[in-house]
Amino acid sequence: MPRVKSKRSIESSGSESPNRNFKKSRTSDEFNAVNNNNYQCNSAKKMKNKKKRTSIKEIPVVCDVNKILSYRLNPASPKVILECLVEWANAGPNSNSWEGMDNLRYNLIFQEFIHNEFNKHEMEIFVKIANFKQKLRSKIRKIYNENPKWYIMHSIVQPFDPFEYKAHQVFYHLIKNIPEKFTILLEELVIKNYFFKLEQTQRTKAGLIADKMSELEGITIVIDNEEDFELPPEFEYITKNFLVDDVNQSFVEEPKDIPSGCKCVSCGPTSECCPMLASEPFAYKEANKRTVIGLKRQEAIIECNENCKCNKKCINRVTQQSRNLVLCLFKTANRGWGVKNADRKSVIKRGTFVLEYTGEVLGNHEASKRKVHSYLFDLNMERNNHGFYTIDAYKHGSLARFVNHSCEPNCSMWFINDCLKNPKNQKLCIFADRDIKYDEELTIDYCPRYDVPTSDQIDYSQKFICECHCGSSLCRGNIY
Numbered sequence: 218m219p220r221v222k223s224k225r226s227i228e229s230s231g232s233e234s235p236n237r238n239f240k241k242s243r244t245s246d247e248f249n250a251v252n253n254n255n256y257q258c259n260s261a262k263k264m265k266n267k268k269k270r271t272s273i274k275e276i277p278v279v280c281d282v283n284k285i286l287s288y289r290l291n292p293a294s295p296k297v298i299l300e301c302l303v304e305w306a307n308a309g310p311n312s313n314s315w316e317g318m319d320n321l322r323y324n325l326i327f328q329e330f331i332h333n334e335f336n337k338h339e340m341e342i343f344v345k346i347a348n349f350k351q352k353l354r355s356k357i358r359k360i361y362n363e364n365p366k367w368y369i370m371h372s373i374v375q376p377f378d379p380f381e382y383k384a385h386q387v388f389y390h391l392i393k394n395i396p397e398k399f400t401i402l403l404e405e406l407v408i409k410n411y412f413f414k415l416e417q418t419q420r421t422k423a424g425l426i427a428d429k430m431s432e433l434e435g436i437t438i439v440i441d442n443e444e445d446f447e448l449p450p451e452f453e454y455i456t457k458n459f460l461v462d463d464v465n466q467s468f469v470e471e472p473k474d475i476p477s478g479c480k481c482v483s484c485g486p487t488s489e490c491c492p493m494l495a496s497e498p499f500a501y502k503e504a505n506k507r508t509v510i511g512l513k514r515q516e517a518i519i520e521c522n523e524n525c526k527c528n529k530k531c532i533n534r535v536t537q538q539s540r541n542l543v544l545c546l547f548k549t550a551n552r553g554w555g556v557k558n559a560d561r562k563s564v565i566k567r568g569t570f571v572l573e574y575t576g577e578v579l580g581n582h583e584a585s586k587r588k589v590h591s592y593l594f595d596l597n598m599e600r601n602n603h604g605f606y607t608i609d610a611y612k613h614g615s616l617a618r619f620v621n622h623s624c625e626p627n628c629s630m631w632f633i634n635d636c637l638k639n640p641k642n643q644k645l646c647i648f649a650d651r652d653i654k655y656d657e658e659l660t661i662d663y664c665p666r667y668d669v670p671t672s673d674q675i676d677y678s679q680k681f682i683c684e685c686h687c688g689s690s691l692c693r694g695n696i697y
């Protein structure tokens with residue numbers, strides 16, 4: 218019979234509640250705080266946990282456990298309850314009582330009993346559970362393939378509790394004549410533990426990816442997958458386009474064009490600024506202390522460049538400036554990965570520059586070879602004879618490559634030029650068309666109407682038709 222002499226605090230790991238002694242089970246808030254399904258960057262995660270913890274009220278000690286005298290399984294209950302015979306502090310032997318897992322879960326003496334027994338029999342338990350795992354392999358694979366959301370949905374209702382799993386393993390080892398019902402219960406816990414571990418591993422990996430993306434993009438990016446256990450596809454994150462050599466195109470040999478710069482004291486629509494020098498309208502205007510686009514679609518945006526006299530704070534350098542956004546890369550139910558506003562405190566205001574769609578800049582020949590995937594965006598070929606260029610964000614790109622299509626989008630893509638308007642130096646930038654609320658997905662029209670040629674101009678053999686799942690009442694049915 219185990220005897221516990223001191224109430225030394227038990228090192229907490231995972232979801233275990235440290236330093237609290239009370240008889241009745243308590244709120245599972247703390248547990249939920251650790252065991253939610255979101256993949257988040259580490260800093261966001263820490264903040265969330267902190268907030269939860271301070272909100273939990275200290276529950277007064279009702280009655281302290283003095284000792285665990287014995288243990289048994291109670292097969293009479295529908296789920297086979299683990300029970301311990303408890304000797305209460307400051308109470309006579311007549312008060313001893315059998316208590317179930319629900320009542321003992323957060324009791325330190327009980328936790329210590331389970332940890333000690335587990336450590337004492339670790340090797341034997343390990344071998345037994347390994348057998349279980351072997352047996353359950355194909356079942357786990359089946360669940361994973363058929364319904365990856367099974368565990369995720371389950372843990373929303375009842376989060377997996379690693380301590381409960383540990384207690385069941387200990388009882389499985391200590392007690393002879395295990396009832397069939399208990400074995401089934403333990404099997405279920407073994408499966409859940411597999412998914413719990415998988416989810417933790419993926420969350421850690423996703424957190425690292427999100428941190429890296431945030432650092433490069435200069436905004437806060439979190440990653441969230443409540444659909445399955447996949448991580449975002451691998452690609453190299455770039456914040457600047459780069460030109461790919463194309464032997465069949467002459468453009469590589471072109472002399473290097475150097476854009477001229479403006480000499481404004483303060484750049485604006487009335488100064489002799491870059492747009493004016495390029496015979497284009499000034500793109501940006503001040504509205505409610507923010508800089509927004511003041512152009513209609515399809516007009517070229519000409520921003521100031523490195524040869525201009527103005528500094529980085531110039532109103533005409535919107536896509537070159539830092540911005541304050543919290544975006545979430547998340548797995549959608551039916552359209553792969555998407556991007557949404559994850560800033561609880563603020564909407565993304567209409568006209569805000571959100572992301573640059575970066576990638577490899579390809580010439581005609583190379584682009585036609587890569588038509589197999591949907592990360593290609595053609596650069597504007599109007600108003601010049603420089604040639605035809607496409608941005609490919611498949612292997613190298615930014616968060617923008619995950620922004621999904623909608624036939625009724627809340628964002629749109631703009632071409633940003635220097636005063637030379639050479640398409641190979643163009644940038645593709647996403648701006649908000651209207652205010653975008655917290656948790657709302659960002660979308661663009663991959664084939665906007667103003668850009669769609671009349672039907673006799675479309676070469677359908679060149680386009681691959683892709684079914685649209687945007688869900689809008691204005692859905693055209695196909696993306697391309």
Ligand SMILES: [Zn+2]
Nearest residue numbers: 479481484490
């Ligand atoms: Zn200027």
Ligand SMILES: [Zn+2]
Nearest residue numbers: 484521527531
């Ligand atoms: Zn300027």
Ligand SMILES: [Zn+2]
Nearest residue numbers: 624685687692
């Ligand atoms: Zn649609």
